[in-house]
Amino acid sequence: VHGDRIKFMESKESEEVKTPLTETTKPEDPQASERKAGEVAIDSASKFRTMEMLSRFEKEMKEATKSRLFWDTQPVPRKGDSTLTETPGPIERKTVDDVRKVPYQLPDAFEWSDVDVADDAQLLEVYTLLAENYVEDDDSMFRFDYSTDFLRWALTCPGVYKDWIIGVRVTKSRKLVGFITGVPVHVVVQKEKIKMAEINFLCVHKRLRAQRLAPVLIKEVTRRVNLRNIWQAIYTAGVTLPTPISEARYHHRSLNPRKLIDVGFSSLGHNQTMSRVVKLYKVPEELTIPELRPMKPKDVAGIHDLLNGYLEKFDVHFRFTHEDIKHWFTPRKDVIYTYVVEREKKITDLLSFYCLPSTILKHPKHKVLRAAYSFYNVATTVPLTELINNGLILASKEEFDVYNALDIMDNGPVFKELKFNPGDGYLHYYLYNWRIPGPGLEPSMICLLYTSDAADDLLCVDLGGRRIIKKK
Secondary structure, eight states: OHHHHHHHHHHHHHHHHOOOOOTTOOOOOHHHHHHHHHHHHHHHHHHHHHHHHHHHHHHHHHHHHHHHHHHTTSSOOOTTOGGGGSOSBOSSOOOGGGSOSSOOOOOTTEEEEEOOTTSHHHHHHHHHHHHHHSOBOTTSOEEEOOOHHHHHHHHOOTTOOGGGEEEEEETTTOOEEEEEEEEEEEEEETTEEEEEEEEEEEEEOGGGGGGOHHHHHHHHHHHHHHHTTOOEEEEEESSOOSOOSEEEEEEEEESSHHHHHHHTSSOOOTTOOHHHHHHHTOOOSSOSOTTOEEOOGGGHHHHHHHHHHHHTTSSEEEOOOHHHHHHHHSOBTTTEEEEEEEETTEEEEEEEEEEOOEEETTOSSOOEEOEEEEOOOBOSSSOHHHHHHHHHHHHHHTTOSEEEEESOTTOGGGTTTTTOEEEEEEEEEEEETOBOOSSOOOGGGEEOOOSOOOBBTBTOOOOOOOSBOOOO
């Protein structure tokens, strides 16, 4: 489009600078005429891009205003609120009798639909919606590509309520165009154990985002959660909403730097060459912890005791049952990878990461970016740096392109030695209807790991950190 506009301007300007030749008129230099036309064209194109940027900024500001208006109606903490200095606890107290008994009204052309992810056909509908409309980076270069196996793993955890897996369909065609989910979790917040809903996979079809379906989806899942006598929720967002309890940043360890640079995920730094970068990020061929092995069913109890004991030192963390451990950590190819060290019939160390690839958009050669995301790691008999380094080796053997980790828990100190680089985004953590006094928590005091985000304008949840920051 820009090219066509420039050509049009060149043609128009060329006509304007052509003057009739007379005895007193000196012919204008053709090259000067072309230069003048080019300058006018470039100036016009620059003005056009500026207008485009202003239009986009105006749209984003309008969306931000709508987002604030929505969150102003919700029981969430706000900056400057005097209640933030009070003791921790619920912001709003209700009973099930206070909860609306009928679903919220959708626009006329749409209807609610409970989605059964145990049904292959419905699961494929969810996959298609997310694959075509879910979280992208700001430059539309990468988009999350959750597999059907991954979605089933994320949405069939112990104790799940089927009516918390919510879809919106077009009434006539039955096409799935909106989605949001909640799963029950036990969260410990500053020593207090609370049953909450973990809200995930908020997604609205791109063509329908002007319909403002996202706020209705959030209110409807909240209503269904409240009907179960559960009043708190946990969620994350790439944008700043009212009000995060903490902020974390993604860091990335290149495993296939040649591909990452080729697709624009990372770039060559000053005075770097491709051969040097490939050599820099090469990982060893063999593990340095010989006892490290894949998890087996008999390890559930040992992992349960090790992990829950480790998590107790963090201000905010999940509390896992034996059933949770079995579900979330049992290895599944291209979904979850779990390894343990067992010494004297006791599980002493835990390493885990999950697989979340991204579709590479508009690239002539590469179509998928295989990313491993650090899950839970506990090191008691080996240094954490060595344990995660072995995770890099295992991920490389599984042909992952990059290994991602948040600077939460004890992760931060290992990044430099293991050659992790900071990403270009941040992840904010939120509690719904729960107040934590003070300015917020350091990432090192947070131990909450997610398997999803959401995508709907400024109401979205976004992992951020989709790419490595370019080095100057």
